Amino acid sequence: MTLSDNHIRAVRARAQLLGDPAADVVSVVRSVAAIQAQSSPAARLAIRARSRGLTAPDVDASRAVARTWLMRKTLHLVPSADLRWLNRLFGPRNAQAGRGRRRQLDLTDELCERALRLLQDLLPGKALTRQEIVDGLAADGIVLDAESQAPAHLLAYAANRGLLCRGQDAGSEPTYVLLDEWTTEDDTPDEPETELAQRYLTAYGIATAEDFSAWSGLPLGLCRKAFDALDLASASNGFALSQTELSAFPCPPRLLGAFDTYLLGYRDRDLLLDPAEAKRVNAGGGMIAPTVLVDGRIAGTWHTKRTAKQTKVVVEPFTSLSRSAISGLESEVNDYGRFLGEAAVLVM
Template identity: 50%
Template sequence: MTDVPFARAHAQLLAGPRGGDVAEVVRKVVALQAQDIRANRLGVRVRSAGLTASDVDAACASGAVVRTWAMRGTLHMLAAEDVAWIVGLLGPRFAAAGRPRRLQLGLDDETTARGVAALRSIVAGRSLPRGEIVAELASHGVVLDPKSQAPAHLLAFAALTGVLCRGGDDGDEPTYALFSDWVGPFETLPEEEALARLAARYLAAYAPATAEDFAAWSGLTLRQARAGFAAIDPVEAPIVDELSVRLLGHFDTYLLGYRSRELAVPAEHDRRVQSGGGFIMPVVLVNGRAVGTWRQERKKGTLAVRVEPFGELPGGLGDALLAEVEDLGRFLGIPAHFHSAG
């Protein structure tokens, strides 16, 4: 009988061999959550060997990977060659779904269209932070309250329609560029072909999974998800029977890639993992199952990793957990040590 969480961890590069470079890791799992840049870096770290946080930033700066709005209409990091066809499939659905909120923010269809036209001119040939974009929008007659959500929703609409994407970013500050400048032509696929391709990529990275899981992860309708699954063959990934301990960061896609977390997180501890408002906590993952949460504390040039287990930790984790803590420190460029609150 298949150990589903362990098999999923293998498919996600969270057990067995790790990836070798940033684009390879992102390509393997299709996309990584990217609404939090620091957590996004950790999503690469936990699936790779030998990379550093600066390697992730360099991959973004080079355009090898791109942060933009994709699955479920939220920010993700994708390999550059995947952005156009995935956004072309998912973007129109979420651009339309966001219209009621845009109207609430004063972004009616006419204002949104003028805003997008202005964005094409403002960021042409360069990558700018949101504050500068908002200031220049005003000079084009599109005045948005910088303290409101209107700028974010206009930028998201432009990204979901293939006009913008995130640029290389300036440290932890997001920047935005024209899609055509940063990625290339916005070349999409026919829906049937795109559905089949995305379903195949999803299963390669998330199996065992159902069409319902695929719909929940992508934001597609269940009808679309089932059509995508019907067009491809089942996927079985090889599994190496060895202990796997990983420190997943906030919002890790492993915990957001299915209709439910029930196979990965004990039901009685789910509220400790999702503390409200879609906020997913970092977890200690053992063979695909969460056994506790963790947090990092920086003090006097060192990093303390504090683990809060759900109960008594399984035996034999010591060396593997310590290795993960030390690798986290290496990735971030700061000495790290382990502390358990249990």
């Protein structure tokens, strides 16, 4: 089926819940397959844009979702019920890929295995910050430079081995808990790669195996095999699940946070973001700025300026916006303030 660019964007935005928000945290996360969670504030905003009535504390308090290192060796927020099988799919790959960097940090295989045994004694019944873990390991003879990347890589290795995951943040500090204490569910699908491909296409609407590989970090051959196992319909720019409704209305204007999943799901972003403006969104170093979405296309960036009385949401559009788009963004800013419990005002 041949679809216009506007039509494809509308289908993708609807798949991302940007036009039809969900009512709870886990429904959002399950619907979009996974949310990048290197930044906790950005992950919260990804959920805000796809939900109704939730607040930031609602997101933080949910144990129905969990964070660990998965796609592209990066922290992602996923349903807790899927944590184990996703960890088995990505963990061994991530652990092997990180071995060279661990060696550079003097994290030998022997030291890592010893640290895992100590963490099994250190973490039960607790949610510890990175510094608390560093201190606990030091008390048992494993001394790590807290200012180096060694603690982070050791914790990622422990997560990839299925020992721990991220817990709830303690203020601005992440904590770490035993995976067995966060979730006991373990319902591994018969074909994990195919299951993930199904969820990916549910979340991204119309895409290719190359897109799936770029998003997941899995080998392209494996991604093509997973696509071949699905019942797909050919559509412009790729494939969709056969049950996907390939008709949709443009979504309302949205304020997307940094690293938003809407931009991270495709190898080629040209349909969503004018290449001439790409550096305003991704200036390098893997950073994806908070963006303004209008009719399914990135129409600008935004940032905040906070004072004691209010938060100014400063929108910097790429071109002039229509009156209806600005009105929609005013509603978004109001909801942003409600979500964070702040008085917020739009500044163009």
